[in-house]
């Protein structure tokens with residue numbers, strides 16, 4: 001399809017009469033879906049066009065909301081030639097709400113799109129080892145649940161005291177009482193919260209409300225992110241809420257200007273992983289701490305990480321960004337030793353408890369910023385057979401050299417941002433790591449977000465040689 005103009009009728013209310021009858025609208029042929037979930041097109045002048053809600057091979061019209069010299073950004077307003085993979089988005093908040101930007105694609109195509117986005121990043125990286133790795137990219141592992149999979153949601157409260165998710169490119173919220181991605185018990189609780197006067201009373205000082213479902217007890221914890229330290233009256237409203245809603249276990253306040261007012265422990269049970277242990281493991285964490293949101297798919301994540309680690313009974317393992325021990329505890333069932341490092345105190349508390357509950361004697365958990373910890377481990381000439389690395393979105397810029405010194409056999413890198421992952425993989429390949437397998441795993445259906453598990457093997461001869 002050539003690029004050009006078509007004629008389309010427009011709404012009469014908002015357009016001056018001279019423009020009324022017919023107005024030219026640009027048609028964008030979508031070449032592919034790229035990082036961030038955008039449909040890519042080009043103008044005749046060669047500018048890049050990134051469009052929300054577009055699918056590869058479609059032709060669309062769009063509203064452009066941001067223009068720079070080389071880039072136009074916008075959103076589809078009309079699909080001229082729809083993709084066969086386009087479906088009616090299931091959520092009534094689609095388009096208004098800033099989340100769930102892949103809802104208009106059938107699920108199998110969402111997985112294909114995620115695969116293609118990563119492949120595109122690898123091929124365009126300009127790094128020979130990453131281009132080579134595009135051939136090693138596996139198909140994404142589908143999530144068992146495609147909706148209602150989130151064990152927690154965090155709703156924002158805007159200046160108008162609307163409770164919901166941010167609208168696209170806005171700090172205002174679209175009101176949400178039923179989120180497509182949340183577990184049904186969370187949506188039930190949210191609906192009931194809105195019926196409580198005490199909830200209204202708290203909203204004026206509230207920035208955000210987190211609703212967490214405890215997978216093992218099926219009870220709910222609520223964390224209220226408060227603008228100021230809660231006063232006795234605020235605590236009374238919270239207590240009233242907790243007493244009115246039978247499913248609510250606890251309500252806490254959290255804020256930038258004061259310490260958390262309490263916490264509850266949430267937990268899930270990980271079924272036995274045959275290659276590592278015959279026993280189920282119970283993993284707990286504190287409300288306010290990190291846990292993967294898609295608990296069912298987390299089991300597949302853990303299984304894949306364990307498979308990639310290829311642990312032997314004498315192996316020393318370093319788990320960086322270990323959280324509450326999501327990987328450390330199952331790994332310690334088979335490894336010689338596991339050292340977990342993490343920056344959040346509550347996560348380290350939980351990891352220690354989880355290990356003790358599993359009667360493990362071969363673990364150690366340290367609260368420390370990762371870059372500082374790695375520097376100290378290198379100074380102490382420590383080495384590990386396997387390193388597990390699960391950083392936040394920013395990845396680990398500047399850490400490759402230290403990781404090269406610390407690693408003896410292999411590294412398993414779990415990433416939630418394929419762009420920072422590619423940057424880090426390029427650095428790691430200069431430190432003697434060879435890319436072996438790249439496994440996408442879908443932790444976030446209906447969104448463009450991608451989780452990747454990458455196996456790298458350490459070549460102990462000349463760094464950078466394949």
Ligand SMILES: C[S@@+](CC[C@H](N)C(=O)[O-])C[C@H]1O[C@@H](n2cnc3c(N)ncnc32)[C@H](O)[C@@H]1O
Pocket residue numbers: 290291292321322323324325326327341342343344347368369370371390391392
């Ligand atoms: C993506 S989570 C992974 C947690 C864990 N591996 C899991 O699967 O549950 C990243 C973790 O890194 C921790 N973190 C973030 N930045 C850090 C830093 N600079 N130093 C140490 N820990 C950090 C966060 O507290 C969080 O627990």
